[in-house]
Amino acid sequence: MSVSEPSRGVQWFGAIAAALAAALIALGTSSPSWWTGHKGALEMGVGLREVELCASLSCVSRGLEGLGGGSTAWPKLGAVGFAIGWVASLFLAAAAAGVLLSRRSQWTARLGRAGSAVALFALIVGAGFAWTYPGFDGLGAGWALVAYLAGAVVGVGAGGLLIAGGGSRPAT
Numbered sequence: 001m002s003v004s005e006p007s008r009g010v011q012w013f014g015a016i017a018a019a020l021a022a023a024l025i026a027l028g029t030s031s032p033s034w035w036t037g038h039k040g041a042l043e044m045g046v047g048l049r050e051v052e053l054c055a056s057l058s059c060v061s062r063g064l065e066g067l068g069g070g071s072t073a074w075p076k077l078g079a080v081g082f083a084i085g086w087v088a089s090l091f092l093a094a095a096a097a098g099v100l101l102s103r104r105s106q107w108t109a110r111l112g113r114a115g116s117a118v119a120l121f122a123l124i125v126g127a128g129f130a131w132t133y134p135g136f137d138g139l140g141a142g143w144a145l146v147a148y149l150a151g152a153v154v155g156v157g158a159g160g161l162l163i164a165g166g167g168s169r170p171a172t
Contacts, residue, residue, distance in 0.1 A: 010161055014112065015095070015098075015100060015162070016096070017157060018092040018096040018162060019093065020158075021092050021119060021151045021152070021158050022088075022089040023089075024148070024150055024151025024154065025088050025122060028085065028126075029082055029089065031047055031144040031147075032045040032046060032050055032144070033145075034141070035136070035145070036142040038138065041055060041056060042054070046064075046133075046139060046142075047078075047144060048081045048129065049063065049079060050063055050064065064078050067136075073132055074133065077132060078129050080125050081122065081126050081148075084118065085148060088151075088155055091114045091118050095108060095111035095158070112158070113159060114159075115158065115162070116156050119154075119158075122152045122155070123149060123152035123155075126149050
């Protein structure tokens with residue numbers, strides 16, 4: 001059994017975790033389901049950049065600006081969370097692909113480090129967005145909030161696994 005075998009397994013596990021994290025963050029970023037609810041025949045959803053109101057046959061969306069008592073921090077955190085969510089997804093997906101397509105541990109470790117750092121930033125911004133949520137009648141926490149934050153947590157750990165798994169693998 002060679003020294004590189006255990007790190008290969010760690011890297012594969014890290015790649016699977018990074019791919020899962022990238023998918024969860026991307027879903028949470030793109031969906032207006034951080035908070036959802038119904039009021040009569042109206043279905044409502046709040047996401048990082050917009051509020052979506054849907055009736056039986058149509059939906060209307062609007063930005064977060066001006067909602068929640070005029071707070072400017074909450075919409076700004078949503079806008080930053082949206083951008084950083086896509087960046088985190090990109091880096092984590094690239095790190096996962098790096099394990100699958102390349103045997104260069106140096107690049108995989110760098111992508112893992114970047115993915116972990118960006119996922120940590122996404123976690124902090126996403127938690128800040130959730131914390132400053134002004135609350136709207138009839139809305140409860142939705143699946144996108146959980147997906148985004150859980151994906152960010154998994155992304156931080158996946159980046160660490162990719163870094164650890166890349167340490168003893170020979171570069172080609």
